[in-house]
Amino acid sequence: xxxxxxxxxxxxxxxxxxxxxxxxxxxxxxxxxxxxxxxxxxxxxxxxxxxxxxxxxxxxxxxxxxxxxxxxxxxxxxxxxxxxxxxxxxxxxxxxxxxxxxxxxxxxxxxxxxxxxxxxxxxxxxxxxxxxxxxxxxxxxxxxxxxxxxxxxxxxxxxxxxxxxxxxxxxxxxxxxxxxxxxxxxxxxxxxxxxxxxxxxxxxxxxxxxxxxxxxxxxxxxxxxxxxxxxxxxxxxxxxxxxxxxxxxxxxxxxxxxxxxxxxxxxxxxxxxxxxxxxxxxxx
Ligand code: NAD
Numbered sequence: 250x251x252x253x254x255x256x257x258x259x260x261x262x263x264x265x266x267x268x269x270x271x272x273x274x275x276x277x278x279x280x281x282x283x284x285x286x287x288x289x290x291x292x293x294x295x296x297x298x299x300x301x302x303x304x305x306x307x308x309x310x311x312x313x314x315x316x317x318x319x320x321x322x323x324x325x326x327x328x329x330x331x332x333x334x335x336x337x338x339x340x341x342x343x344x345x346x347x348x349x350x351x352x353x354x355x356x357x358x359x360x361x362x363x364x365x366x367x368x369x370x371x372x373x374x375x376x377x378x379x380x381x382x383x384x385x386x387x388x389x390x391x392x393x394x395x396x397x398x399x400x401x402x403x404x405x406x407x408x409x410x411x412x413x414x415x416x417x418x419x420x421x422x423x424x425x426x427x428x429x430x431x432x433x434x435x436x437x438x439x440x441x442x443x444x445x446x447x448x449x450x451x452x453x454x455x456x457x458x459x460x461x462x463x464x465x466x467x468x469x470x471x472x473x474x475x476x477x478x479x480x481x482x483x484x485x486x487x488x489x490x491x492x493x494x495x496x497x498x499x500x501x502x503x504x505x506x507x508x509x510x511x512x513x514x515x516x517x518x519x520x521x522x523x524x525x526x527x528x529x530x531x532x533x
Contacts, residue, residue, distance in 0.1 A: 250414045251365060253422040257282060257335040259352060261292035261324070264369055265341035267397045270299040273321035274307075274314060275426045280323045282331035289324050296322060299398075307398050332360040337422060339391060341369040349373065350381040357383030365415055367391040371443070374436050376408045385410035391419055392440050397428070404440040406433035446484070453481035454497075454508040464530045482530040486523035490516045 254277065258269040261283045269281040283289055296319065304315040325331050332338055338360060342352055349368065356366060366388045368378060379385040389407035394400035403423035407416045416432075423430040431441055439447060453467050462470075468480020485493050490512050497509035516522070516529060523529030 251418040253336040253418055255334055255336045257331050257338045259340045260342040266295035268339055271397050272426045273318040274303055279321055280331050282325055329359045335364045337365045339367045353381035379408050386412040387415050401428045402431050403428040404431040450481050486529035489523045490529050491522050
């Protein structure tokens with residue numbers, strides 16, 4: 250099984266910065282790559298914010314662990330330098346098929362033969378990207394949830410071409426970087442988490458739009474009857490109503506389109522985007 254000690258993260262946005270910081274916090278040597286100096290400055294600010302979060306919110310953090318993490322993190326705008334010694338590259342660039350395929354074509358030329366490539370894509374399948382990597386046997390998906398220090402799962406999903414030893418190595422890497430690995434045996438859009446969550450959120454939206462019950466009642470039902478800590482509209486507020494709108498508006502389904510319109514008129518046009526703005530279905 251390949252041994253993963255060095256990690257390179259491509260893209261230092263919302264998820265890339267968290268993936269890099271989480272691994273650095275757990276002692277991996279991490280290189281984070283982004284396009285230009287402006288993006289690198291933003292990454293530094295994200296890392297500083299994450300240091301505070303890890304110091305105060307991560308249970309079991311050893312003394313000085315959060316302070317030690319930055320020493321394991323290096324930032325660069327040079328892709329060749331970024332991947333020169335990478336055992337694993339995790340790609341967390343924007344969710345655009347051609348942009349991702351383009352970066353894998355470049356990686357195929359620049360990365361050493363040993364390097365495993367992994368995508369953090371939420372909606373694309375690794376099969377959509379594998380031929381661009383030039384090494385489909387060393388390519389798979391590792392999908393994190395936002396706020397990974399708290400929602401700490403890593404869904405690992407290969408294609409039929411992924412070498413089982415590579416799959417196992419990435420599962421082991423996830424475990425060693427403080428995450429609960431979720432082993433997915435067959436490719437599935439939405440992985441396990443979104444395959445469960447999206448139907449729940451859609452059903453809740455349908456109940457609201459049909460006037461069956463209020464968001465508070467729907468959430469209360471789910472919480473009390475299943476023991477879950479939050480209901481679907483509380484989850485919408487955490488995900489962000491802008492993201493919920495984008496997903497609903499781009500769906501071909503008429504119910505989803507109606508929900509997108511509802512979100513726009515009642516929340517988004519009034520600057521209410523959920524937890525991030527202090528108000529959504531609930532006030533924070
Ligand atoms: P983001 O927009 O916050 O960050 C993207 C980063 O990529 C930016 O820093 C941008 O400068 C950089 N970038 C753009 N083009 C690049 C290129 N060619 N090379 C290198 N870097 C480039 O996006 P995000 O929310 O972090 O999402 C990134 C990926 O993670 C997507 O595939 C998304 O599906 C996935 N994901 C997101 C979430 C989430 O909650 N945001 C959760 C799980 C997975």
